[in-house]
Amino acid sequence: MKLWFIEPRPNVFVSGVKDSVATTVIEYLYKHCPPESGLVMFRSLPRPPGYEIRTIGPPRKPMTSISGLQLVMETLASA
Known part of the structure; x- marks a missing residue:
């Protein structure tokens, strides 16, 4: 890989x-x-949004899609 x-x-x-x-x-x-490998793969695309996210198994961070845009959700650290 x-x-x-x-x-x-x-x-x-x-x-x-x-x-x-x-x-x-x-x-x-x-x-x-x-x-159970939990792989997350990002691949560039020649069309909008310019990338694709693919996974094998459940990733450690939750993912969501907003208006066709794939996003990996991050939590904010408390100050």
């Missing part, structure tokens, strides 16, 4: 490769990763 994707956080992979390679890698992951 680390050869084709950037991993900004553990188990969070961001694609930096051509669409065809990213699609092939993602399809491979769906076939071989168990649901």
